[in-house]
Amino acid sequence: xxxLEMELKKIWYxxxxxxxxxxxxxxxxxxxxxxxxxxxxxYFFLTRVFPPGTADVMSKYGTDVVSYIILGIALxxxxxxxxxxxxxxxxxxxxxxxxxxxxxxxTNIYTLLxxxxxxxxxxxxxxxxxxxxxxxxxxxxxxxxxxxxxxxLVLILGLAATxxxxxxxxLVFFYTATGKxxxxxxxxxxxxxxxxxxxxxxPIEVIIEFAPWLFLxxxxxxQTHALSAIRMILNGSSLFDASVFADIAYLIVxxxxxxxxxxxxxxxxxxxxxxxxYVPPSEGIWLFG
Amino acid sequence: MISSTPYAIExxxxxxxxxxxxxxxxxxxKNRLVKLLVGESFKGRxxxxxxxxxxxxxxxxxxxxxxGLLGPNGAGKSTLLEILxxxxxxxxxxxHIMGYDIAKERxxxxxxxxxxxxxxxxxxxxxxxxxxxxVALLYNLPKQEMMKRIGDVxxxxxxxxxxxEIVAKYSSGMRVKLTLAxxxxxxxxxxxxxxxxxxxxxxxxxEIREFLRKEIIAKGRTILIATHILADAEELCDEVAIIxxxxxxxxxxxxxxxxxxxxxxxxxxxxxxxxxxxxxEALKKLKGVEACTLSSSPxxxxxVASMKIxxxxxxxxxxxxIDMIQGMDGKVRYVKVSEPTLEDVFIxxxxxxxxx
Numbered sequence: 001x002x003x004l005e006m007e008l009k010k011i012w013y014x015x016x017x018x019x020x021x022x023x024x025x026x027x028x029x030x031x032x033x034x035x036x037x038x039x040x041x042x043y044f045f046l047t048r049v050f051p052p053g054t055a056d057v058m059s060k061y062g063t064d065v066v067s068y069i070i071l072g073i074a075l076x077x078x079x080x081x082x083x084x085x086x087x088x089x090x091x092x093x094x095x096x097x098x099x100x101x102x103x104x105x106x107t108n109i110y111t112l113l114x115x116x117x118x119x120x121x122x123x124x125x126x127x128x129x130x131x132x133x134x135x136x137x138x139x140x141x142x143x144x145x146x147x148x149x150x151x152x153l154v155l156i157l158g159l160a161a162t163x164x165x166x167x168x169x170x171l172v173f174f175y176t177a178t179g180k181x182x183x184x185x186x187x188x189x190x191x192x193x194x195x196x197x198x199x200x201x202x203p204i205e206v207i208i209e210f211a212p213w214l215f216l217x218x219x220x221x222x223q224t225h226a227l228s229a230i231r232m233i234l235n236g237s238s239l240f241d242a243s244v245f246a247d248i249a250y251l252i253v254x255x256x257x258x259x260x261x262x263x264x265x266x267x268x269x270x271x272x273x274x275x276x277x278y279v280p281p282s283e284g285i286w287l288f289g
Numbered sequence: 290m291i292s293s294t295p296y297a298i299e300x301x302x303x304x305x306x307x308x309x310x311x312x313x314x315x316x317x318x319k320n321r322l323v324k325l326l327v328g329e330s331f332k333g334r335x336x337x338x339x340x341x342x343x344x345x346x347x348x349x350x351x352x353x354x355x356x357g358l359l360g361p362n363g364a365g366k367s368t369l370l371e372i373l374x375x376x377x378x379x380x381x382x383x384x385h386i387m388g389y390d391i392a393k394e395r396x397x398x399x400x401x402x403x404x405x406x407x408x409x410x411x412x413x414x415x416x417x418x419x420x421x422x423x424v425a426l427l428y429n430l431p432k433q434e435m436m437k438r439i440g441d442v443x444x445x446x447x448x449x450x451x452x453x454e455i456v457a458k459y460s461s462g463m464r465v466k467l468t469l470a471x472x473x474x475x476x477x478x479x480x481x482x483x484x485x486x487x488x489x490x491x492x493x494x495x496e497i498r499e500f501l502r503k504e505i506i507a508k509g510r511t512i513l514i515a516t517h518i519l520a521d522a523e524e525l526c527d528e529v530a531i532i533x534x535x536x537x538x539x540x541x542x543x544x545x546x547x548x549x550x551x552x553x554x555x556x557x558x559x560x561x562x563x564x565x566x567x568x569x570e571a572l573k574k575l576k577g578v579e580a581c582t583l584s585s586s587p588x589x590x591x592x593v594a595s596m597k598i599x600x601x602x603x604x605x606x607x608x609x610x611i612d613m614i615q616g617m618d619g620k621v622r623y624v625k626v627s628e629p630t631l632e633d634v635f636i637x638x639x640x641x642x643x644x645x
Contacts, residue, residue, distance in 0.1 A: 006429055009426070010426050010427070013423070013426055014420070014423070017412075017415055017419050017423070020415075021414040021415070024414070024455075096410060097406075097408055097409045098409070099411065100371075100376045100409070101404075101406075101409045101427070102427060103375075103429050104374050104375060104376050104399055104402065104404050105374055105399075106399075106400065106426040106427070106428060106429055107426075107427045107428075107429075274376065274377055274378045275377075275378045276307075276308075277305070277307060277368065277371065277377045278371075278376075278377070
């Protein structure tokens with residue numbers, strides 16, 4: 001068996017064990033279903049109270065507000081996994097010592113990170129599918145009649161670019177004590193930030209009207225470009241549409257820069273952990289360490 | 290490059306420093322950002338100190354030998370093992386496993402190591418068998434060998450009939466046994482074991498020591514075992530290294546170490562007193578007392594202080610000892626004079642008890 005086959009076998013085994021754990025709690029899946037239905041429903045009923053007032057902005061995407069929001073939330077779930085998956089995996093494995101256990105074995109640390117990412121994608125994909133099914137079946141969501149395969153390809157590209165950004169986020173873990181203090185504050189920050197500025201729940205064009213400088217943040221996030229391109233493709237735009245082409249080009253360039261840089265920085269960060277040892281944060285308040 | 294050393298484990302001036310952050314109560318918080326973030330609720334100051342946790346350690350363990358690292362909590366045993374296992378880099382000095390430098394030839398060196406570190410723990414949502422298979426997978430164990438090894442270790446630690454239950458249902462003792470079994474899944478030439486038998490009942494611990502002797506040591510494996518359990522050191526180890534505050538203060542066979550303090554007598558006393566610490570400090574100054582330590586009293590006997598006193602002449606010392614205790618309003622309720630044990634050797638070199 002080649003070493004690649006060995007690593008794939010490990011990923012498969014660990015993912016399978018994680019899935020078994022997930023399905024041990026069948027009630028949790030029912031709760032998730034209810035959560036998704038209520039979440040999508042809330043936006044649906046909100047648009048009944050406040051009739052859409054952004055028709056001009058929406059025309060770019062060729063869809064209605066409810067469809068826009070549900071698709072945004074559904075895809076953002078996967079994109080969030082890309083953004084925070086490696087970070088969460090590093091923090092958890094640092095504290096449960098699996099990072100150290102694996103570093104002492106012949107297994108590659110990236111096998112652990114990849115397994116956790118894949119398990120996360122699997123869970124998030126279920127969430128995304130639930131949103132889409134409930135949106136289509138109950139709330140009259142319109143997915144458009146564009147090229148679904150191309151949209152899926154752009155989603156994969158968007159996930160890759162967001163992984164690159166997520167790798168850079170790991171610097172918070174390696175170089176600040178706050179990062180080692182636990183994933184929650186960082187993840188909450190990432191979640192709120194991307195939800196607000198990536199165009200997941202409202203078009204970013206609205207931001208320009210409010211504060212033009214905030215648009216720079218939106219324009220930087222790969223999620224913004226992925227979501228924008230997917231929406232436009234689903235509503236009939238082709239690959240050669242200027243806006244779609246620009247979004248895809250941005251995602252490719254962003255991935256090409258951030259993934260190699262991120263990989264290098266994570267490697268350096270892991271060396272730093274070996275130099276510093278697996279020391280839990282001491283008492284007191286400190287930001288950098 | 291492999292060296293011609295006969296040692297399975299060899300360290301030279303191995304040193305590790307950690308940055309320790311401590312909150313000092315009181316004082317003015319100078320950092321404006323911290324002040325801004327936490328307001329008036331945080332009155333302390335955070336100080337960063339450098340602590341030497343492994344201090345110029347020189348160790349040599351021959352192939353097939355078992356060396357015990359005897360020291361109290363916080364002595365640096367775990368950090369030393371983490372460095373030797375290649376998990377943590379040293380700041381100074383070198384270490385070789387089977388002749389391979391742990392820093393420069395890490396990938397080769399770690400292939401010779403079996404780390405038995407209970408701190409790694411098990412996944413509580415998996416079954417014991419899944420956890421054991423996971424370790425086998427990490428170390429690329431072939432399926433047949435994995436099955437055989439799982440059968441061996443699970444029987445040895447006494448989890449045979451519950452191997453397919455999820456670990457969350459286990460008692461704390463069973464979890465300790467499982468983490469030990471996970472460590473023993475891998476059979477490489479050098480075993481690094483960090484307090485492997487802590488939390489295991491005496492009967493099972495005895496069986497596991499027997500297993501280590503017959504199945505691991507008899508096969509010529511080298512063991513470095515950190516422990517503060519005397520039975521581990523006395524029953525398993527060819528040599529014992531006493532470690533205190535990161536330094537190795539003595540290394541020899543258990544018998545030789547005891548011989549080194551030959552002539553020393555140990556007085557075990559139980560004293561009824563409300564100021565045990567003051568009494569101990571006074572006794573330390575008494576002529577003829579070489580060392581005096583205090584162990585914590587049982588909760589239901591808060592006024593009973595158990596003391597251990599090292600002396601060369603108990604007959605001459607005892608009268609003045611009792612006089613001094615009575616002079617401090619204490620009452621001696623039990624006295625026993627005995628030959629030194631390995632723990633007494635430890636006290637002799639460090640002035641501390643192993644349980645401290």
